[in-house]
Amino acid sequence: MAEKYLDNDTFYLLSKGVEEGQPDIAKKIKELLNSSENPSEMRYLEGLLMMLGEPAGELEDPPDIEDDQEEYWEEY
Numbered sequence: 001m002a003e004k005y006l007d008n009d010t011f012y013l014l015s016k017g018v019e020e021g022q023p024d025i026a027k028k029i030k031e032l033l034n035s036s037e038n039p040s041e042m043r044y045l046e047g048l049l050m051m052l053g054e055p056a057g058e059l060e061d062p063p064d065i066e067d068d069q070e071e072y073w074e075e076y
Contacts, residue, residue, distance in 0.1 A: 006032065006041055018048050026052050 010032075017025035026049060033045040049055075 014048055018051050
């Protein structure tokens with residue numbers, strides 16, 4: 001089965017929509033995220049959602065908060 005990839009124009013338009021604060025951009029991103037099978041695309045789309053203040057999806061784990069300074073610097 002061939003994977004379907006988003007084109008550069010789509011990424012550009014989504015990024016521009018996030019920058020301009022388009023009201024329906026989060027919905028569009030979520031729709032594409034749900035239909036994507038490519039982990040790289042999914043990470044990019046989740047990053048756009050995070051920029052909008054949306055909760056992180058399944059690919060992004062929140063950083064651990066511990067007293068381990070070495071791990072802290074690796075994650076931040």
